[in-house]
Amino acid sequence: MSQQQGLGPRRAALYMLDQVTGEGKLLPELIGEGALQHLSPEDRARAQRLTTETLRGLARADRMLARFLAKTPPLSVRNVLRLCTVELAGGEAAHGVVNAGVEMVARSQRTSSMKGLVNAVLRKVAAEGPEGWAQLVTPRLPGWLRSPLKDAYGPDVVAAIEVAQFAGAPLDITAKGDPNAANETLKGEILPTGTIRLRDAGQVSTLPGFETGDWWVQDAAAAIPVQILAPQSGEKILDLCAAPGGKTMQLAASGADVTAVDSSEGRMIRVGENLKRTGLSATTITADAFAFTDGGFDAVLLDAPCSATGTIRRHPDLPYAKDGSEFGILIHQQERMIDHALSLLKPGGRLVFCTCSLLPDEGEVQVEEALARHAGLTVDASAIDRAGIDPDWRTEDGGLRLRPDYWADKGGMDGFYIAQLRKPA
Incomplete structure (x- = not known):
């Protein structure tokens, strides 16, 4: 994938990150408003994945970036750094990620002067690599939610919930008929309650049985x-x-x-x-x-x-x-x-x-x-x-x-x- 090919989903992810962290908008709301409409189905899926993975790891990304920032940059620049940090932590090639981060900052007159900063910081993050990322603590829930949950379940359960939330979610599927029959082509895991669970499912609409209406996406719970x-x-x-x-x-x-x-x-x-x-x-x-x-x-x-x-x-x-x-x-x-x-x-x-x-x-x-x-x-x-x-x-x-x-x-x-x-x- 060329840098320009990878820039579309990254820029869409950056826009959604800015809207969520700056304007308090929800992703379904942004997607419903057409934030991903200009992208191909494959790039839409990638933009959505980049956004959710960055939001999930935001607190950890900020911890890593804090080592290399003397002061906090504007929100949009910070979100470029966060997005690229999460990509680097996931093992993406450093050259492509760093160049994409610099390019995204360079495209705006308001932030183009920070190209050098972004380049320098991301190179330091790349040197830390996935190993440095893995050593950081699991991101915590916000205080407004963590406090009542600690009261209800205790600190150990809340910590376990935070680990599960940071890990993200596989794709869960409910079959219209027999889950065993549907899973013959899906090749997933059938959970004890009958839900089919897929890991690394990719684009949902291309999975076998989608077009024929054999199943729908639905979390097991x-x-x-x-x-x-x-x-x-x-x-x-x-x-x-x-x-x-x-x-x-x-x-x-x-x-x-x-x-x-x-x-x-x-x-x-x-x-x-x-x-x-x-x-x-x-x-x-x-x-x-x-x-x-x-x-x-x-x-x-x-x-x-x-x-x-x-x-x-x-x-x-x-x-x-x-x-x-x-x-x-x-x-x-x-x-x-x-x-x-x-x-x-x-x-x-x-x-x-x-x-x-x-x-x-x-x-x-x-x-x-x-x-x-x-x-x-x-x-x-x-x-x-x-x-x-x-x-x-x-x-x-x-x-x-x-x-x-x-x-x-x-x-x-x-x-x-x-x-x-x-x-x-």
């Missing part, structure tokens, strides 16, 4: 709520807050009569596209969850909006775009959503409540308070007796607490809380 709901053919099931649609497709694959509701028009278009690709059927409705009042459902799946603190291993932009200030608003919204979802169930119906959060206030506490608000509401602890569920994941309230450090030897999983509630008959 995110696939468990539908397994707990155990949808049956012909059941009337509501997927509330459905986008991006992985759970909708799981429900539809069971033969249930599925209604998927979400407030995001753009994300619901994508749900529709994925349903079409996989040949699955569901009624999709773009509406605010509280505005949807059709009732009589046998079951409701509520993957409620939350802090998403359980997904940092896949979304390392989150610590830079959030500061914890929204916790109170989200917790109140989840409480209202549980009450609303229960009102849409027929008597005796079941509600699976889940959040991709590590915070007990967005999980265990929500269920405890829902039981206090609704007479006769119970937790169906037997629902979590599913294949592959480790007994250590169970909570005292009859739900599941999943953490990134679980299955650490296999590549971890997203943090989730999941519980099935039963409405009185």
